[in-house]
Amino acid sequence: MNIVVVGGNGLVGRNVVRRLRGKGHEVAAASRATGVDIVTGKGLAQVLEGAEVVVDVSNSPVLVGEAPCDFFKAAIANLLEAEAAAGVQHHVSLSVVGTERLGDSPYFRGKAFQEQRIRESGLPFTVLHATQFFEFLLDIVEVSVYDQALRLAPAYIQPVASADVAACLAELAVRPPRNGVIEMAGPERERMSEIIQRFLTQIEAPYDVVADPLAPYFGARLASDSLLPGTDAHLCAMDFDGWIEQSEYWGASW
Template identity: 60%
Template sequence: MNIIVMGGRGLVGRNIVERLRSQGHEVSIGSRSSGVDLITGRGLAESLVGIDVVVDVSNSPTFDDIASFEFFKTAGFNLLAAEKRAGVKHHVSLSVVGTGRLEASPYLRGKALQERLIRSSGVPFTIVHATQFFEFLLDIVNYAVRGQVIHLSPAFIEPVASDDVAATVARVAVGAPINGSIEISGPERGRMSELIQRFVIDIEAPYEVQTDVGATYFGAALDEFVLLPREDAERGALRFEVWWKLSEYARADW
């Protein structure tokens, strides 16, 4: 099977590429460094020649401003139009649990638009919704920190290891399109503020975590359950403690 992974040099993309190549598939990488630009369209048509499956794990370089919305709008339109012309048989997109429920977040509003473009494109598709990656916890800290204090919502989350997400996306990519979505989350549920508190203690960061029901999550206020997946979501196998011991954070000299 001929597959291209857009965003194939990122955290999840690299993992997906390695998994698919190890299964014997022909896998190429779509990124600016490989000559493919989703925003300008440069190199896009050429990269899709002979491609059966497009896996899109590309991501906005920003999270909390209108630029993130514009990224998904432009990249989604350009990619899907090129796939339609090329006769791609399956579009696989990595999205976020909570997309469509948090319109105040430019990032998630962009992801919701991306999904609408996918559903109306005419290209057979599968969307994989994932909860927050364990590896994303530091981004949450960086977004929420003010001075030495981190204000975080007590909303429930079920974070997941990116390795578990990559395994799911790679499996979906070689299967038949479902023209719908599946969800994957981690094996444990906890409140965001409490889980980040554990993370901050583990990395010995000099911050105080304060629970704040009014704290925003990349621009959106949260209720308790808005970031949780459906009951039929797949569950990743890696628990937080195990991921932490294997992670670069546990070995870092903070």
């Protein structure tokens, strides 16, 4: 099968590419590093020539402000147009659990727009909603820290390992389109403020966590269940302790 992974040099994309190639598929990793820019459309027609499936795991290089919304709007317009012209038969997209509930956030508003365009495109599709990656905990820290403290909502999250997400995407890419959304999450539900404190303790970061119900999450106000999956979500086995023990942070000398 001829498959193009958009964002194929990123955390999840590299893993998806490796898994699909390991199964004997012809796979192209599309990214700015390979001459493909989905925001401008540069290189898309060339990389999609002959493609049967597109797996889109691209992400905005900026996570705060209006930039993510602008990124997703431009990217999905160019990508769907190029896919239609190339005769792509299946569009697989990675999104986030809770996207439809977080319209106050430019990031999630952009993701919701992306999903709407996919549904309206007429292309067969599958959207995977995943909870926050364990690897994303550091990003939450970086955008939340101020003066040695982090103010975080006590909303619940159920993080998942990016490797499990990549395995699911690789499997979905070679299956028939669902024309709908699938949810996946990790096995443990924990308050964001508490798991971030656990993470900071493990990496010996000198920050204090303050639980604040009014603290924004990438511009959105969170209810206790805003980031939780539904009852039909696929739950993976890798928990926080298992992930941290095999991560780059375990035993690191800071």
